[in-house]
Amino acid sequence: MNTDAAGTGTIAPMDSSNTRRDATRRKLFEAAVTLIAEQGFSSTTVDEIAERAGVAKGTVYYNFASKNVLFEELLRHGIELLATSLQAAAEEVTERGGSQVDALDAMIRAGLDFISRYPALTQLYVAELWRTNRAWQSTLMVVRERAITVVEDVLREAVARDELSGEIDIPLTASALFGMVLVAALDWQSYQPDRSIDDVHAALSRLLQGRVSGRPS
Amino acid sequence: MNTDAAGTGTIAPMDSSNTRRDATRRKLFEAAVTLIAEQGFSSTTVDEIAERAGVAKGTVYYNFASKNVLFEELLRHGIELLATSLQAAAEEVTERGGSQVDALDAMIRAGLDFISRYPALTQLYVAELWRTNRAWQSTLMVVRERAITVVEDVLREAVARDELSGEIDIPLTASALFGMVLVAALDWQSYQPDRSIDDVHAALSRLLQGRVSGRPS
DNA sequence: CTCCTTGAACTGACTGGTCAGTTCAAAAAG
DNA sequence: CTTTTTGAACTGACCAGTCAGTTCAAGGAG
Incomplete structure (x- = not known):
């Protein structure tokens, strides 16, 4: 009761x-x-x-009240940590007059920080996020929404400011960016834990800014 | 026996x-x-x-022999489907004289095809891939290796041909690309299943080719 | 064609063990 | 005093794995 x-x-x-x-x-x-x-x-x-x-x-x-409730509260508690930290990173850049692309970059950094600080929590979200028919599915949808929205907002603002092409698909691009950081970070933690976070961040920044397909010289 | x-x-x-x-x-x-x-x-x-x-x-x-063995064989069977299909897509482009960037794009398409054909299998890999201390962990490492290597090979060849900057971090970029497609596709399947695969493919292509940060006009 | 034989493939009731959740009296903390 | 924690005992459901028995299909034999 x-x-x-x-x-x-x-x-x-x-x-x-x-x-x-x-x-x-x-x-x-x-x-x-x-x-x-x-x-x-x-x-x-x-x-x-x-x-x-x-x-x-x-x-x-x-x-x-139960094992299930413990888990749900855990999920909710964790997502606050993530969303707050992403939002703070983005706002900090924006308020200092940085571009929205810089804000995205700051969010990548914040994401990497989060994952390296709470690897277990991250792993757990990944395992549960796209699962169907579970008791806590509605909780998870809220959780996902909370995180993705932060990224979408920055993308939207970037388009409004003409920093990004108006033709980009905002929800899909947000997912893709999220996934890029998520998977790269999990692989980093699992298979190359010695590398510095700056190193990883630099590689992802390059990918974000489309410098990958640019010629070397 | x-x-x-x-x-x-x-x-x-x-x-x-x-x-x-x-x-x-x-x-x-x-x-x-x-x-x-x-x-x-x-x-x-x-x-x-x-x-x-x-x-x-x-x-x-x-x-x-057991529930575990059934699961391991399932994992192995599934990864063959994926790796083969990615490799075929890349080779088909290369043999026709296409660039390696085109090959990457073809792999994105093949990845999307795979995920939309076998959503459950994909979901299952995601849930298990970064988990530690499980009975089938070694199987999973093989599985991951098999898939990531295909992407890395194309990236390496692209650098060799000067299509991509020699400064990119091949393993990390491969992970990131993999994650980008994976998460975008899972979100697509879960939250916007009506959208066409071409649509999703176009959005990811744009991201890959760095046209996101280009100006609209 | 029908009848038999053989071994592989399949069946499902059963067993031994595990675990979530409950309860409670008593102790510790504040 | 009240609030919180302890730890052990108990219940009832659930589940992986087993095994003695049954079915199936293919290939003789007559």
Whole structure:
């Protein structure tokens, strides 16, 4: 019954690390995200999550109504981190008078930062995003929307300012750019983790700015 | 013991659709790929797979050593389809004297074709590719290698012919291109399935050829 | 053509184990 | 005091894998 576990008695601060309870919840999120990224949702047991978080199983159910709810809240919590960071990167550039293409570039950088900071979370989104018929599908659609919109907005503004051709397909280009960064970053993390983020960023920038098909000299 | 159930009395044809057994295996592949794409590996039961294939559970175990093995063979079977089709597309262009950039474009098209023909298979690869600590991880590395190499080869040849800048990072660019097509196509299938493949192809071509940042007129 | 034989292919009830979710009394924290 | 955590015991559903028994199709034999 009591889904409102956050204690609405006081105006809940949402994110800050005030109460003991919040600390526990954060430990559980962290434990769950790595385990689920590694093994998938179904093969991760609640006992495992509790153990990795250093907490009793009963505590999990004191803090979350179910395994499903824990996961959904995890998804929602994660996307805020990503969308906020992308938006901040874009706005920072725009406010300093940079071009929208520069803003895109800054978002690529922010995306890479995010993925290298939260690889498990990213892996988990990728695994779930295009899956159908799952309990948390609606949550995922919101999550996707939240992230893609940020990219689309910048593209739209770029077209408005004549920085990009008006013929580009905004939603599709946004997806493609998103995918480009996502897959390149995951491969980087998985197969060449030693490379610097600047290196990776430079390669993707080049691709974005169409300098790939330009002649060398 | 007897894994060699195909009857080695005659020189086994390997792939053709001769025997009753092959037909059964194909039905099982088809059933498994959709179910696993929808629900994930762990939450898909062998009973479900058997039922969807119109076959008894025992038959699954007569044809495959385990659920894991069924899945691994499915992965291997699928990647052959993809790699072959990408390679064919690239070679066809090259042999007709086209540029390597044209070959890349043809591969994008072939990739889109593949994804629209086998959406479930694609979804399944995406979900599993960057996961760690799974039983079939080594199979997946082979699978990934097989696909990425095709793209890298074309990029390398393009650099050799001076069509692309020698400064591009071949593995990373290959990943990025792969991701661009993958994510754009999955989004297309999931959220705008009505659009024509030509439409999607055109948008991605534009992105590849750097015409995005060119001015409209 | 019909009857038999043979081995491969298939069947589905059954088993042993696992796991999500529940409950609760008692302890710790604040 | 209240809120939160503990940890262990329990339940009921679910599921991978097994195996003794059945069906099928092809190739003689008469």
